[in-house]
Amino acid sequence: MKRRFLNGYKILGLIAVFSLGVASCSEEFANRPPEDQITLDSYYKTDAQVESATNGMYARTWFQFNNKFFYAVSEVGSGNMYTNSSDVNAMRTFAINGSDPELVQGWRSLWSNIQQANALINFLEERVDPSVNPAVVQNTLGEAYFMRATAYFYLVRLWGPVPIIENSLDYVNQPEFPTNRIEDVYTLIEKDYKEAIDRLYDKTRTNAYVTNKRVSKGSAKAMLAKAYLYMKNYAGAKQMAEEVINSGEFKLLGGTSLPGKTFGDLFTYPNNNNEESIFSLQWVNDGNYGSGNNCNTQFGISTSALTTSNTSYGGVFAPSQDVINLYDPLDKRRHETIMFPGDTYPTMKVLVNGGKTEQMGFTVPSAEDIGGQGSGVAIKKYCIGIENGDQTGSIDGWAMMQNCTYIMRYADLLLIHAEAVLAGGGSTSDAAALESFNAVRNRAGLESVTSITQDDIFLERRKELCFEGDYWFDLGRMPRAQAIAIMGAQNRGNMWTAEFYTPSESDFYLPYPDNDVAKNPLLIEPPVPYEFN
Structure with a gap:
């Protein structure tokens, strides 16, 4: 092979x-x-x-x-x-x-x-x-x-x-x-993360983002907590998650520790390697294909009238019809995850008039005019607009950019902690689990809850981590019949034709x-x- x-x-x-x-x-x-x-x-x-x-x-x-x-x-x-x-x-x-x-x-x-x-x-x-x-x-x-x-x-x-x-x-x-065997592969994963924990430096993520780029002992503990969740080793996941939480190494942008930031700041170039980043891919324009982040082109809006990318094409991926109604209107993540018609983004620079004119800020056009895939909406996460100095960093010859890609961030770890405390049970009102779960909700502008179920956690994970590559794996952790029922009920078509x-x-x-x-x-x-x- x-x-x-x-x-x-x-x-x-x-x-x-x-x-x-x-x-x-x-x-x-x-x-x-x-x-x-x-x-x-x-x-x-x-x-x-x-x-x-x-x-x-x-x-x-x-x-x-x-x-x-x-x-x-x-x-x-x-x-x-x-x-x-x-x-x-x-x-x-x-x-x-x-x-x-x-x-x-x-x-x-x-x-x-x-x-x-x-x-x-x-x-x-x-x-x-x-x-x-x-x-x-x-x-x-x-x-x-x-x-x-x-x-x-x-x-x-x-x-x-x-x-x-x-x-x-x-x-x-x-x-x-x-x-x-799958169980042997997980044994190797556990062994390797433990080796990493033993050898990596301890760190505290600060607002000096230049020092936050590389993984740390805490990064390895967080990833091991996630692996333990897939292994249904809830005690191990809880222990690792709590060690990370108690270390204070990571913080939620826009949470109580960093109220001057927001959820949307997570996906901007100036906030690469912020305090919430546990492990992110590091991109730089060095003149070689495969060195930059292509998401700004792959996502976003691409029409003859308006494009959020420095290329003549884009919008290869779009939100599904199934996620259009995922968010409560009061959920602050909605605006920073999906671009709906009529939404405004005053700090993003775009190209208009067939790519001839640069324009600072824009209002998302009608569903029919968004272009791309006929979804009627566009992806906002990782879409940062055309090249705009320090706000976006430079682009390379393929219009790829330097905004980092998350593999894991602290909000994920907090939801893992809540799930590890639940440990496969029907529901929990455990104070520690609720503290972790509600920290993620509160950052999104939502009220705290007093008990949570497994379905609550999976839904919150989908909202928080939408377009970050986690939901497929969460579906894979569900009982097969449940996952099949969820996916079978999804509208996988475009805005004109349900499939x-x-x-x-x-x-x-x-x-x-x-x-x-x-x-x-x-x-x-x-x-x-x-x-x-």
Whole structure:
């Protein structure tokens, strides 16, 4: 299966992995050793050089995962987004297959992250110069364990059984190998996050956002809490979540600790790496394709009269008919998540008159004039408007931008905590669970509640994290009959034509790429237990 990746993993060629210095929100992540001449033995001699070893894993290795695949599966598949673009609409009707180009790209991207991490985990300590600070080495390894765990966390939730590869070199000459059981993959994820917790620096996220870019011990605990939730290890999820909450490392923008900010500030370029960000992908325009964030083009409004992007096309994804009525009119998240006709955005710069004129601020046009996919509304999250100095950062040659993409933020952790306290029960009035749950609601301008159920939590998660790639996975955690009923009742059409599609049991895991199955037929054989050292 991974032969296409692993054959490039020659002993003398390991440096290609270590030197992947990739895009991010600053020059720090753009710094990288020359990929065509560096060697492990000659480069990693200083603290800064070792710290740069993980730069690539903060963005570029995630690009093809995040560019289209992530939204085509998690948001279109879940019923949050609508699209009729042929390259990304297969999950709208649950018709995706192993030859789907975006599926292949997403699969490759996740394995690329694992490959990069494996090189560091297995070879950095023995090859780094003795003068390098041991704490720097350990933190770098912690980042590698964190990234490997996160890549596997997506793989197991998207594909189910997948091969566990802890050292890529073990498989260079072994093109056929089996998948491993889901429970074993989760064991690896748990082990890797614990390794990350042991090695990563402690941090406190401050308003000096430049210091918040990299993951921390708290980031690993938060991601482990989320993994425990999927494992139904509620006690573990609760413990990890409470350790993060009690540490004070993260805060809600617009919550009681940061009243000067708002929910909408989360998705603006000046607030990259804010106090709520637990792990976000770091983008920077370095002149290379795959270094920037494409969401501003993929989302938003694109017509001859008005476009929110610096390109002549856009609006590949749009809100589904199912989410148009998701929010209470008083919910502050509504305006910052979906652009409805008549809504105004005075601080966004757009292009009008066929792209000839720049205009500061705009009113969303009528449903028929929004364009894009015929949804009648447009996506606001991650849509920040055309290039506008410090408000957006620069754009690259593909109109991609530098606003970070969240993998996890503190609001998610608070809702995980509430769910972990509920622990699969019918309802809870536990004070700690309500404090976490209501903090998210109150930030949105909604009143506190006095008890919560599992359905309440899933609904709040959908509202809070809409268009951020979580709802598909939440549906996957529900009893299958419940999830199938929810999706079968969704209007998956556009504003003119209602369409309904009901998934089957098999649709909750993606097919393996056809080319990989052809090279490794064991992919479609029953998974086998993994023997951990």
